Amino acid sequence: MVLRHLAPRGFFLCQGSARMEGNRRILSDIVASIREDAEIREVGLGRLFSCVVSKFVGLSSTLGGCEEERERQMRYKAATALELSSLAFSEDTFEASLGLSAIKSLIEVDEAGLFDINASLLITKIGRDRRVTIIGHFPFVEKLKGMAKGLWVIERRPKEGDYPEEMMEESLPSSDLVCISGTTLINHTLERVLSLCRRDAFKILLGPSTPLSSVLFDYGIDVLSGILVTSEGRLLSLVREGANFRRIKREGVVRLVSLAKDRSALWRAL
The missing domain is CATH 3.30.390.100 (Enolase-like; domain 1)
Incomplete structure (x- = not known):
């Protein structure tokens, strides 16, 4: 229909x-x-x-x-x-x-299935001694340097040490862990990224744009790391002021949460 x-x-x-x-x-x-x-x-x-x-x-x-x-x-x-x-x-x-x-704003999240863990902690633990591709430049990238067996940070506007989008063709098929920004749903590149990943690669969709929808598990995502809003009014004010995510977190108006397709597989990966 x-x-x-x-x-x-x-x-x-x-x-x-x-x-x-x-x-x-x-x-x-x-x-x-x-x-x-x-x-x-x-x-x-x-x-x-x-x-x-x-x-x-x-x-x-x-x-x-x-x-x-x-x-x-x-x-x-x-x-x-x-x-x-x-x-x-x-x-x-x-x-x-x-x-x-x-x-x-319409997704009903089963909070009983969530666990409170910072995505950066999750990624640095899973990424140790593994080949890692990160789609989007996140603050935790520096922590992974020297820990991962191989590290590729892919950006549309590469910073120093990042790689352009074209490098995905080489890095994703060889990566054990793939961390993908939720903004790939906005620029319509998520399916392209997933098509280049190995089936057995551990895949995390993360960031404040990430929908906590189990539908994403059907497409091979293993963990969703996003947010729940705890103070609607204050968040609206911060958004209108142009606050960055660091300030939004510091103000305590969101809760950092994760949702796993298979918790036992996640603990094994850790």
């Missing part, structure tokens, strides 16, 4: 993974798993993050430029969260960021 969700600017989403092209199939399946829609209660837009408050609170990194905030909020608050989620399929990465936040 094809469902049309009327969204801002006439953009629409066709649900059903068989009807979606390549990199949007994962997003389509996540949306299809959502049980019910909800009215949007608030939208927060900032230089670094977007936030949508509906049934729950969804936060995602902002990629690309943005228009004046009040104008955007007036346009998007008229939609329901499911309608707004269709923007996640947009080629405009600012819209895709907002759409992913809307999706995350």
Whole structure:
């Protein structure tokens, strides 16, 4: 069945993974798993993050430029969260960021299945003496240097010591551990990354943009490391102020959590 969700600017989403092209199939399946829609209660837009408050609170990194905030909020608050989620399929990465936040605001997370562990601790433990590829430059990269058997940090805009995207073709098939930024769902590169990984590689999707959806386990992800929002109002203020994630963590408005496909496999990997 094809469902049309009327969204801002006439953009629409066709649900059903068989009807979606390549990199949007994962997003389509996540949306299809959502049980019910909800009215949007608030939208927060900032230089670094977007936030949508509906049934729950969804936060995602902002990629690309943005228009004046009040104008955007007036346009998007008229939609329901499911309608707004269709923007996640947009080629405009600012819209895709907002759409992913809307999706995350509708995901009901079973908190009993979560465990509180910093992704950097998890990765440095699993990555010791293994070949590691990291998609996205994270602060824990320095800790892995000298610990991993081989380390490739892939970035669209490489910093010193990073590798360009083209290196994925070489590094991913030989990596034992692959750490992937949740922003790959925004720039529509996640499926490409996963297609280059070995089936037996341990794969972690991480960062504040990561949806805590078990659908991602069907695509070979072993661990999801993301956040739960603990203070909705304060988070909205921080997002609008342009706060970075370090400050958001320091303010105590999010909880760092992980969800494993198979906990016993995770403990074995550690």
